[in-house]
Amino acid sequence: MTTIIRQHPIGSGFGASTTAEEALEGRDLSGKVAVVTGGYSGIGLETTRVLSAAGATVVVPARTLDKARANVGHLPGVEVAALELTDPASVDAFARDFLASGRPLHLLIHNPGVMGCPLGRDARGNELQFSSNHLGHFQLAARLRPALARAGGARVVAVSSRAHRFSGVDFDDPNFERRPYDKGRAYGQSKTANALFALGLDRRAEGDGVRAFSLHPGVIATDLTRHMTDEDLKPYGASRRPDGTIDFGPEFAAQMKSVPQGAATTIWCATSPRLDGLGGVYCEDCDVAEVSPGGSGALERSGVDPWACDPDLAERLWTLSESLTGVSY
Numbered sequence: 001m002t003t004i005i006r007q008h009p010i011g012s013g014f015g016a017s018t019t020a021e022e023a024l025e026g027r028d029l030s031g032k033v034a035v036v037t038g039g040y041s042g043i044g045l046e047t048t049r050v051l052s053a054a055g056a057t058v059v060v061p062a063r064t065l066d067k068a069r070a071n072v073g074h075l076p077g078v079e080v081a082a083l084e085l086t087d088p089a090s091v092d093a094f095a096r097d098f099l100a101s102g103r104p105l106h107l108l109i110h111n112p113g114v115m116g117c118p119l120g121r122d123a124r125g126n127e128l129q130f131s132s133n134h135l136g137h138f139q140l141a142a143r144l145r146p147a148l149a150r151a152g153g154a155r156v157v158a159v160s161s162r163a164h165r166f167s168g169v170d171f172d173d174p175n176f177e178r179r180p181y182d183k184g185r186a187y188g189q190s191k192t193a194n195a196l197f198a199l200g201l202d203r204r205a206e207g208d209g210v211r212a213f214s215l216h217p218g219v220i221a222t223d224l225t226r227h228m229t230d231e232d233l234k235p236y237g238a239s240r241r242p243d244g245t246i247d248f249g250p251e252f253a254a255q256m257k258s259v260p261q262g263a264a265t266t267i268w269c270a271t272s273p274r275l276d277g278l279g280g281v282y283c284e285d286c287d288v289a290e291v292s293p294g295g296s297g298a299l300e301r302s303g304v305d306p307w308a309c310d311p312d313l314a315e316r317l318w319t320l321s322e323s324l325t326g327v328s329y
Contacts, residue, residue: 007281007291007309012274014286016218020050020263023286027271030055033103033151034270035144037061037085037137038111040068043159043217046263047109051270052077056107061094085112085136086122088325095143105147107270110137110158110194119181126324127175129183133190138197138321142329149208156201156212157269160194160282160308161187162219168192168307169317174324193317195282195308200318202280203311204329211279213269214308216289218257282309 014023034051038044039060051058052075061083062068068080081097084090098105112133120128126135141148141156148154166188173179176186198214205212268286269275281288282304292303307313322328 006278007288007304009287009290010274010278012268012272012287014264014268016257016285017261018264018268018286019258019260020046020267021053021260023264023268024050024054024271028055029271032056032106033059034107034109035059035061035098035105036107036109036111037083037140038113039109040071040080042113043220043259043262043266044109044111044113045071046259047111047266048072048078049075050263050267051107059098083140085140086126086128086131088124088139091136091139092143095140098144099147103147104151104154105144106151106154108141108144108148108154108156109266109270110141110156111266112137112159112190112194114190115163115187116183118183119176121175124324125175127181127186129186129190130174130193133187134193134197135321135325137194139325139327141197141201142327145205145208145329148205148210152209154208154210155270155275156198156205156210157266158194158198158212158214159217159266160198160214161191162216162284162302163188164191164195164216164308165301165305166191168305169196169313169320171316171320174320192305192308193321195304196310196314196317197321198282199280199309199311200314201329203314206279211275213275213279214282215265215269216282216284216304217262217265218285219255220257220259220262 034056036048039048040062048058057077059079060068060072061081063084072078083094114129114132122131167185169189169192195214198212202212265283265286269283283289290303
């Protein structure tokens, strides 16, 4: 496999403890329009809050409208709209309404939120984590292409994860139709897909003035862990408290980030001028990540595995995604 040459740190001056507000560096986003999927909980909510405070108009697509309105309805310049990423008709309806507004789209932030769930499938038969975390966002970006191009300089940011090293994309059986379902490998596959999607989109969209990035936000205790069982938590020295929150063991807890720290790399990828002229790269701790030796599956190791930054695999994923969604960019 080959890896992209630009996949190395650029010396941003930031690090793991940087917060989203610090990563923004006081930039004024007045007049900018952003769409943040999952923007009403966890690090997505912090992303929405920081963009809103900087003056951006932020559209938050939501499956649970009441929860979204309760969480972000008080923020200035924030709009809530219906969207179910695993429903192609819902994706198309959201995109159609946004395009009808005539607004440019400066920032499209894919902040998916399904991890380690039991086997489920969307209406097209696609495995649920792959569908929600990748295919729905793939279709959304394709449908919103005219608005991204209209911005005259836009960024698409896909929130991946260091869990991409659990699995590359199984191009022969991405939907677990023949192999036994493993929720960890399914999640890892979807996170690898997020990184490869950014690489594939960047190649296609650069001519429209659109650059794409992917990132590992860090390890943050949010509602994303809701499907984790006691058995799932054991490798991390963790247990679930009576209130449903997770108590991580002291060794793993030292690696944890707060929610403001967890949203920092998203904000940095979306707004930093240090990334001008770059695209398709995988980032962590507010910098471009190193390529690391692949195959161990260890979450403690930083960097991006080769299978998540390979342009040939990105092209294979793009072809597969067009086939599974019936949508071409």
